[in-house]
Amino acid sequence: xxxxxxxxxxxxxxxxxxxxxxxxxxxxxxxxxxxxxxxxxxxxxxxxxxxxxxxxxxxxxxxxxxxxxxxxxxxxxxxxxxxxxxxxxxxxxxxxxxxxxxxxxxxxxxxxxxxxxxxxxxxxxxxxxxxxxxxxxxxxxxxxxxxxxxxxxxxxxxxxxxxxxxxxxxxxxxxxxxxxxxxxxxxxxxxxxxxxxxxxxxxxxxxxxxxxxxxxxxxxxxxxxxxxxxxxxxxxxx
Amino acid sequence: xxxxxxxxxxxxxxxxxxxxxxxxxxxxxxxxxxxxxxxxxxxxxxxxxxxxxxxxxxxxxxxxxxxxxxxxxxxxxxxxxxxxxxxxxxxxxxxxxxxxxxxxxxxxxxxxxxxxxxxxxxxxxxxxxxxxxxxxxxxxxxxxxxxxxxxxxxxxxxxxxxxxxxxxxxxxxxxxxxxxxxxxxxxxxxxxxxxxxxxxxxxxxxxxxxxxxxxxxxxxxxxxxxxxxxxxxxxxxx
DNA sequence: TAGACTATTTTGTATAGACATTTTAGCAAA
DNA sequence: TTTGCTAAAATGTCTATACAAAATAGTCTA
Numbered sequence: 001x002x003x004x005x006x007x008x009x010x011x012x013x014x015x016x017x018x019x020x021x022x023x024x025x026x027x028x029x030x031x032x033x034x035x036x037x038x039x040x041x042x043x044x045x046x047x048x049x050x051x052x053x054x055x056x057x058x059x060x061x062x063x064x065x066x067x068x069x070x071x072x073x074x075x076x077x078x079x080x081x082x083x084x085x086x087x088x089x090x091x092x093x094x095x096x097x098x099x100x101x102x103x104x105x106x107x108x109x110x111x112x113x114x115x116x117x118x119x120x121x122x123x124x125x126x127x128x129x130x131x132x133x134x135x136x137x138x139x140x141x142x143x144x145x146x147x148x149x150x151x152x153x154x155x156x157x158x159x160x161x162x163x164x165x166x167x168x169x170x171x172x173x174x175x176x177x178x179x180x181x182x183x184x185x186x187x188x189x190x191x192x193x194x195x196x197x198x199x200x201x202x203x204x205x206x207x208x209x210x211x212x213x214x215x216x217x218x219x220x221x222x223x224x225x226x227x228x229x230x231x232x233x234x235x236x237x238x
Numbered sequence: 239x240x241x242x243x244x245x246x247x248x249x250x251x252x253x254x255x256x257x258x259x260x261x262x263x264x265x266x267x268x269x270x271x272x273x274x275x276x277x278x279x280x281x282x283x284x285x286x287x288x289x290x291x292x293x294x295x296x297x298x299x300x301x302x303x304x305x306x307x308x309x310x311x312x313x314x315x316x317x318x319x320x321x322x323x324x325x326x327x328x329x330x331x332x333x334x335x336x337x338x339x340x341x342x343x344x345x346x347x348x349x350x351x352x353x354x355x356x357x358x359x360x361x362x363x364x365x366x367x368x369x370x371x372x373x374x375x376x377x378x379x380x381x382x383x384x385x386x387x388x389x390x391x392x393x394x395x396x397x398x399x400x401x402x403x404x405x406x407x408x409x410x411x412x413x414x415x416x417x418x419x420x421x422x423x424x425x426x427x428x429x430x431x432x433x434x435x436x437x438x439x440x441x442x443x444x445x446x447x448x449x450x451x452x453x454x455x456x457x458x459x460x461x462x463x464x465x466x467x468x469x470x471x472x473x474x475x476x
Numbered sequence: 477t478a479g480a481c482t483a484t485t486t487t488g489t490a491t492a493g494a495c496a497t498t499t500t501a502g503c504a505a506a
Numbered sequence: 507t508t509t510g511c512t513a514a515a516a517t518g519t520c521t522a523t524a525c526a527a528a529a530t531a532g533t534c535t536a
Contacts (some may be wrong), residue, residue: 006488006489006490007489007490008489008490032515032516032517033516033517034515034516042490042491043490043491043492043493044491044492044493045490045491045492046489046490046491048517048518049489049490051517053294056291056294056295057294062516062517062518063498063499063516063517064497064498064499064516064517064518065497065498065499065500065515065516065517066498066499066500066515066516066517067515067516067517068516068517178467179466179467180418180440180466180467181440181462181465181466181467182420182421182438182439182440182460182462183420183438183462183463184438198436200420200421200422200438200439200462201420201438202418202419202420202440222420224419224420224421224422224438225421227419228417228418228419229416229417229418229419244518244519244520245519245520246519246520270485270486270487271486271487272486280520280521281520281521281522281523282521282522282523283520283521283522283523284519284520284521286487286488287519287520289487300486300487300488301486301487301528301529302486302487302488302526302527302528302529303485303486303487303527303528303529303530304485304486304487304528304529304530305485305486305487306486306487
């Protein structure tokens with residue numbers, strides 16, 4: 001059985017669901033501490049702790065004497081493509097294919113729950129693919145998907161539609177976050193990518209949102225000598 | 239008179255000072271809750287609140303049964319912004335400085351002429367700097383600048399104004415292109431960055447335009463374990 | 477000596493209550 | 507009408523205490 005969630009996390013998840021589902025729009029006032037405490041049968045301090053965390057994470061804003069409100073997230077500007085590795089490969093005139101190593105439903109552990117913004121122990125989709133360019137592995141993709149937003153994800157034939165395409169088709173992608181670093185990989189990963197463990201690799205963690213919903217969390221590993229990441233930014237105002 | 243700070247903020251400031259001054263290096267164990275509470279004459283819950291906040295902000299990491307430790311923060315920076323490495327370092331509360339290895343006018347060879355979009359053999363500015371965060375090298379910057387658009391470039395004191403700042407000051411930057419890859423560096427570069435030649439590094443090639451003019455071509459090398467690139471993109475229309 | 481148990485240290489969660497501060501609304505007085 | 511006062515609603519801070527859970531170090535036992 002899954003570990004029972006601490007009360008304050010239960011409250012957080014309840015609030016996040018309301019926010020992320022859109023039931024509570026921006027600037028909506030959430031129930032006051034005392035009410036939340038009563039609803040969940042906990043002390044006011046526990047409700048306070050739950051709210052406090054979400055304020056620090058930017059989901060809520062508070063004002064003494066007034067109440068607690070859903071944060072109105074302000075927009076930023078630039079563009080970056082959600083690039084599709086299959087198109088990329090084909091645009092170079094090469095053959096694209098992939099191998100599916102894993103395709104499963106798992107219970108979210110701490111890390112996944114945190115990164116994907118779901119409840120601990122809740123079911124999430126997990127796939128692991130190797131993408132090939134002309135039979136050379138160029139990317140290991142480890143992806144976690146929130147089933148709520150892409151229910152048919154696991155049934156896809158990924159050689160017809162890449163995981164990325166499935167997401168894009170399922171919901172409009174509005175926000176993407178990338179974290180890129182260089183690192184060495186473990187033996188298993190090295191084998192999948194047909195490299196050795198001394199080859200520098202590019203690690204890219206990509207999180208994808210649709211509105212307020214976090215759709216997917218992916219870790220992409222590229223052998224350093226087989227991949228370059230390119231991005232162009234144009235700022236009309238500058 | 240200024241409002242007296244809440245106790246938990248006083249504690250936070252005390253802790254942050256220790257961290258940012260370097261008195262408590264990464265992974266240093268900070269006093270336990272009970273000790274802090276005693277030192278500041280508050281209850282354990284108040285000390286807990288102070289620490290909890292700093293954990294959420296990423297300054298500290300905790301482990302039940304072990305203690306609370308100063309987070310070893312890997313550098314992170316926006317991939318798409320014209321980032322200024324000096325500001326970035328200082329925003330982490332660390333010291334910034336750089337060493338200028340090369341500062342010269344050279345005749346453009348094939349590659350430079352191609353990349354910078356100038357005629358073969360025409361004169362271009364070239365600088366090579368090592369950027370330090372708390373005396374640890376975090377970036378080797380090899381930069382070529384089109385003299386036509388930034389004539390005073392070579393005369394700059396780069397410890398007062400980074401190369402990037404000079405460009406931004408000289409002309410409005412409208413377009414940036416990044417190409418990122420993971421690689422191993424040669425012995426000379428490794429020495430400059432105080433790493434060995436087996437450490438994976440992040441290489442970033444950055445080209446900067448102002449309107450149609452290509453202003454600068456730079457190759458930036460980061461030791462992989464000391465740097466992460468972060469980028470967030472929001473597309474309001476999607 | 478290896479393994480099991482135990483005590484200690486430290487953080488994690490939770491409670492019930494207290495008082496302070498901020499903001500608004502409503503009411504009363506000038 | 508304007509001003510000032512007061513009550514209320516809501517968050518902000520703080521305490522003293524309790525027990526749970528995790529990690530470690532030491533001790534006892536087979």
